[in-house]
Amino acid sequence: MTDCRIAPSILSADFARLGAEVENVLASGADMIHFDVMDNHFVPNLTFGAPVCKALRNYGVTATIDVHLMVDPVDRLIGDFLDAGADIITFHPEASAHIDRSLSLIKEGGAKAGLVFNPATPLAYLDYVMDKIDMVLIMSVNPGFGGQSFIPTALDKLRDARARIDASGRDIWLEVDGGVKVDNIKEIAAAGADTFVAGSAIFNHRRDDDPNGYDSVVRDLKAEAAKA
Numbered sequence: 001m002t003d004c005r006i007a008p009s010i011l012s013a014d015f016a017r018l019g020a021e022v023e024n025v026l027a028s029g030a031d032m033i034h035f036d037v038m039d040n041h042f043v044p045n046l047t048f049g050a051p052v053c054k055a056l057r058n059y060g061v062t063a064t065i066d067v068h069l070m071v072d073p074v075d076r077l078i079g080d081f082l083d084a085g086a087d088i089i090t091f092h093p094e095a096s097a098h099i100d101r102s103l104s105l106i107k108e109g110g111a112k113a114g115l116v117f118n119p120a121t122p123l124a125y126l127d128y129v130m131d132k133i134d135m136v137l138i139m140s141v142n143p144g145f146g147g148q149s150f151i152p153t154a155l156d157k158l159r160d161a162r163a164r165i166d167a168s169g170r171d172i173w174l175e176v177d178g179g180v181k182v183d184n185i186k187e188i189a190a191a192g193a194d195t196f197v198a199g200s201a202i203f204n205h206r207r208d209d210d211p212n213g214y215d216s217v218v219r220d221l222k223a224e225a226a227k228a
């Protein structure tokens with residue numbers, strides 16, 4: 001494979017040391033930060049909002065911040081995250097009454113836009129908006145919590161998404177999220193993913209003998225993905 005982006009999900013980071021955790025994981029070789037926004041309505045958990053994204057920017061984080069909105073409705077929060085410095089904003093089609101409008105709001109605000117597909121959500125939502133999509137995010141767990149196991153049917157869905165992206169001829173990133181580990185990332189990359197969210201696989205494997213804490217696990221994830 002050519003592209004391989006590792007996007008640590010800060011859902012599994014130590015929130016009391018969030019700035020340092022983000023700094024460390026980026027210094028360890030991660031390519032971007034995955035920012036999971038949960039509302040206790042669309043998903044049964046509650047995390048953080050745009051002020052935390054803004055706080056990371058104020059802390060000095062310049063890396064790509066990839067915001068995954070697990071909220072319903074989505075439109076009102078899009079402006080908040082654009083103002084807070086999000087580079088990529090993705091949302092679930094089930095949570096927007098007007099998918100085309102939500103994608104336009106993100107793109108007109110200067111960010112990249114994407115749709116997120118739960119394990120049982122069909123990719124057909126892409127059919128009439130492919131020209132506005134910069135990222136397709138395939139959930140390989142039901143969203144809401146870190147530390148769940150990869151759902152194997154996501155592999156077929158990744159292959160389907162890869163075929164749609166290649167047929168579009170557009171530069172669209174194919175991201176996968178949920179249960180990505182060192183021992184399955186090669187198979188997931190072979191199915192077509194180029195951007196890999198990993199929460200517990202990274203933040204639960206901090207090593208005090210690594211210069212930045214996460215060097216070994218980020219290196220191992222990239223090395224395994226490169227074998228695909």
Ligand SMILES: O=C(CO)[C@@H](O)[C@H](O)COP(=O)(O)O
Nearest residue numbers: 143144146147178179199200
């Ligand atoms: O969006 C979500 C969960 O809803 C994910 O980003 C998880 O945070 C991934 O965690 P791991 O499965 O990698 O531990």
